[in-house]
Amino acid sequence: MSSTDDSSLSLEEKQYEFCGHSLKIAMFRGTSLGVSAFVWGPGLVLCRYFEDEKFNFTGKKVLELGSGTGIVGILAVLLGGDVTMTDRAYVLKQIEHNVSANIPVTSRHRSKIRALAWGNDQNNFPTDFDIILGSDIVYNPSQFLRLVMTLLNIANEKTTIYLSSDVKYREGAANFHEEILPTRFNCELIHTSGSNCIYKVTKKVRRDED
Template structure:
């Protein structure tokens, strides 16, 4: 990144420690990224869960939705995964900056960054992901239909989804997890931390829906 671009942004860097890895995560303040220019609690809770449960993503094809800073997806790469980090197109430079800062060149072939607008771009993606990750992506009811549409497309019957959500602080989050998601997905709370809940989610088979 050029010094000109750096000076026009207010870059804030913070260190995080997970699973024996030090992550230097930079947020692009002043770049009009809105909620994407923060490291939110549910993402840190999900990273800590991977650490506590000694997750190993080796051999797994992973998709992260709403990557934001990329902290969760980057950790998944460092833990062995083949990870595609996605967000709206204007957020990708921030993700790519953090990928370059945290993923060694020898592992970068297991990291991809792509634009994905829920409900619009999902058909450009394959349906053979082993794991879907999403942290603090359930916060705007207007986005819920597109999110469900995207999850239905990218999941197969073996895909496991991990959603980390702040039920106390996000409008409609409780309704999404208790009413909307269960219509087409099996969902269970596997971890709680304060107001944050991690859900393990799988797509219902046709016979489950009747």
């Protein structure tokens, strides 16, 4: 059953254009999705980066953390990726709605939607992802260690992680990228747009893991 059957639900839809694709993204208002029911700036900056850099995800196994509306993961599917979009369980119907609205049936087999609570569910996921994506997921310092734990469990030494964050207006975001994450990951700032920064991240290979 579609979550749009909920009488308390109001949909706000916005149109976006990236990489030659027209995306109609619905945000479920009137629900308890909170920050997940918005398309945030860091996500749009990441999508535009894919466009500017002419990303091609064909043949790549991709995981998106904190998918929210699903806009970033949906674009990655449209650019050829085999994408697993994840978020808290109560957000998944919003992602499902947007996947159905934007990904053709012929490509939908390359999209998966699963619940992932950081620090709890990461062991239920494979560790062979080529790429991990996250946009505006660094905003709550109480979740930072859980996020690092999740990345450590799921990423392998060949996984490339792209994190797009608002380092000025999100509490602790600058410290996360400059101090916390670099203790276990190689972190490179590769793009800025206003206060939004995209970091390319790879897992450090520890001697005791060789």
